[in-house]
Amino acid sequence: MQTKRTIFPNKLLPYALLTPQLIITIVFFLWPAAQAVKSSFEREDPFGFRTTFIWFQNYTRLFGEPEYLNSLNRTAIFAIAVTFISMSVSLLLAVAVSRLLRSGRAYTTLLVWPYAVAPVLAGILWWFMFNPTIGIVPYLLNQFGISWNHRIRGNDAMVLVVLAASWKQISYNFLFFVAGLQSVPRSLIEAAAIDGAGPFKRFWTIVFPLISPTTFFLMIVNINYAMFDTFGIIDGTTSGGPAGATNTLVYKVYADGFLGLNIGSSSAQSVVLMAIVIVLTVIQFRWVERRVQY
């Protein structure tokens, strides 16, 4: 690993400098993670007196549970929908902003601030807007003969959390798309324009392929976001309901372990989630570093 050409000769100082970071890492990250792995192989009796080592039983039971499979399924729908909606809306807005010179900055300011809104607040804002009794959206939908009730209907609840989660993520994707669009060489676009390609053709044949590294990077980040950072949105609105329709994997770990006190199963779920994060991080670092080249 890289260092400087010349280095300081001190023997103990570097350890002293690393100590605070490493202590926190070990005590609050590595140790708990190891505990989660350990208890995912154990069963605690109902009174907490004895724990028995049961190999993979927690896992086999987990993947046999209809609720867990439902949660996997729901998480996949949620993550794909959030990634797709927030990325396509942001790309559209980024392309529009990059066409403008002066007013672009003002629009940017108006579009980026939701990054600072906590997920749970985003959830509450949308929950309020869609509130079946006083919300404005159900009222409008009612005018078209559509009845809305996310407290009862699972699909309505899913739409609600997807919208809230996408809304919050637009600003992030938008900024990265704007940066990506700025790095597309003007000369290519001008050459294509001289050859008679219209704006839409130029976008699909030149700009879109050239920003594919950004798109790919954002895809991974968005899946990661939808799976792990949306706990607040779920907890602030539907609490996983109705009937498990919005019970994402992260929410289920919390609900089973912290509220339901089923440590073995919750730990096994944690370990599955860790595996997912590790895969996503590896993809992000391996593939994104390499960059899609043309």
Added chain:
Amino acid sequence: MVENRPFLAFLTHLVLILGVAVVVFPVYLAFIASTHGSGDFLRGLVPLLPGPHMIENYARMLNSGLSTAGAPPVWLMLANSLFMALTIAIGKIAISIISAYAIVYFKFPFRLLAFWLIFITLMLPVEVRIIPTFKVVADLGMLNSYAGLTIPLIASATATFLFRQFFLTVPDELMEAARVDGAGPLKFFRDILLPLSQTNIAALFVILFIYGWVQYLWPLLVTTDSRYYTIVMGIKRLAAAAESDPYWNLVMAAVILAMLPPVLVIIFMQRLFVKGLVETEK
């Protein structure tokens, strides 16, 4: 522009105005709700224009809060949030900059191991190790304390990487010259490296402040005593109460107050924010 197409220019603005409207509307609605009296919600539909009760609602939430929901006054929760966000941002920067310094400017056994240990934290978000982490914090007696709210979140792989990347671009000659002049490692760090890192520190600070402010799950786990509630998690209690009583005006006033500080940070430090965001994710 490559060519002049009035229709496309019109479409561009239309798309952006619609986009801004969608982004702003939920907050606008919340703000409007926060300016009305409680009775205005009983009629069925949320009003769309501001009402006359704005100051009254905000003053009530700031000073006394909703005691029926078991939440403390908003000013206390705001102060807790501010403390938490500042401690996390400053703490993360402080411990990351010194660990990056150790990794770049020294050679010592287990350097690579230390680097990887820090790297691994990226793969272990709090959401996947909820219960064991809670247990550790409980065993250390850190539940319901400011230490418990902040210290477990202070390790930062991304900040360490950012500083490492930056230190590698600092010319070697600076350090050699400093050594020739007799500066020790701490003096070099304080007088040369730290001033050079100013912009990076500021950009990172903006991102980490927001990170600390929006924390939800962690305060939810470690605080049961309402004195330590942060605003973001306290609002959940308020919202739950509003489901049964029509206190939406007060809840929305709290929501607006909770959003305001980090949103203002982004708006006024947009350049640093964008720099920090793009660089931490590289």
